[in-house]
Amino acid sequence: MKAIHLIALLIFNGLFAQAQNKFLVKSLQNAEVLSQYSTRDESGKTLELIAAVQVDLNQKECDSRGVPLLLKSNTKKEYARPALYCWNPIHRCWKKSSVLEKTNDNNNTIYNAMVTCPGVYAFLDAPVSVEKRVLVTLPSKCTIKNVRLIQQSPAYAVFGEGKGSNELELSFGPLQFDAVLEVTWNEAGSTKTAKYLCGALTRIDETPNAGEPRRLEIKPGKTIEFQSALFTNK
Numbered sequence: 001m002k003a004i005h006l007i008a009l010l011i012f013n014g015l016f017a018q019a020q021n022k023f024l025v026k027s028l029q030n031a032e033v034l035s036q037y038s039t040r041d042e043s044g045k046t047l048e049l050i051a052a053v054q055v056d057l058n059q060k061e062c063d064s065r066g067v068p069l070l071l072k073s074n075t076k077k078e079y080a081r082p083a084l085y086c087w088n089p090i091h092r093c094w095k096k097s098s099v100l101e102k103t104n105d106n107n108n109t110i111y112n113a114m115v116t117c118p119g120v121y122a123f124l125d126a127p128v129s130v131e132k133r134v135l136v137t138l139p140s141k142c143t144i145k146n147v148r149l150i151q152q153s154p155a156y157a158v159f160g161e162g163k164g165s166n167e168l169e170l171s172f173g174p175l176q177f178d179a180v181l182e183v184t185w186n187e188a189g190s191t192k193t194a195k196y197l198c199g200a201l202t203r204i205d206e207t208p209n210a211g212e213p214r215r216l217e218i219k220p221g222k223t224i225e226f227q228s229a230l231f232t233n234k
Helices: 030-036
Strands: 008-010 014-018 021-028 048-057 067-073 083-088 093-098 101-105 108-115 119-125 133-137 142-152 155-161 167-171 180-187 190-197 214-217
Touching: 021 030, 021 067, 030 048, 030 142, 030 155, 048 067, 067 119, 083 108, 093 108, 093 119, 108 119, 133 142, 142 167, 155 167
Parallel strands: 133 214
Antiparallel strands: 008 067, 014 021, 021 048, 048 119, 048 155, 067 108, 083 093, 083 119, 101 108, 133 167, 142 155, 142 180, 180 190
8 A cells, every 4th residue: 555644745825926926825624525525537537636725816717927836746656657647626626737747856756736726736646557437236225326435555546326236336446445435325215325345345355356346245134234433543
């Protein structure tokens, strides 16, 4: 697993004055971003979140001079294909914003990008993974309404709408034991919602067969639900 805690995001938190215009850049916590935004790009591919910021500008129009965002890696090959994306609130996905310039300093790599418009931006990566999909299943008497699958490290988030059946396939990266799946479904005329720890739904130590999704099988009333209080530090 990638050591996310070793990643340093170099963001100029505060105000940047460009003539009479000012950029305000605020670093966002990954957990906050994952709870509000999926990590899908405009093609539907699920990417890994590295870090995100919110950029505000004290005017309605963009400023062509822009403000720099820097991402520092503690190794030269920590990321596979990192890029800077901007959140598209209409289509609810990430759209690639600009090309990253890469420079090496000893054993460190620094990625640099300029942004000229306000918005929520994220450095996202597209690592190569054997696992690319998960299949959420409930008993045949159930109909899935929606799901939320959130994982903190590596950081992925997927929100999906049901398609009128008891199964729903989602694009996802390598699943970890502590990923949390929230499912809302219809059963016998009523709507139910529950959260599950993915480690209770699948054998994480077993890799799915090539080309097949990882199955997350839920049996309401039998599968143990996720209790967040058990994972809260006192």
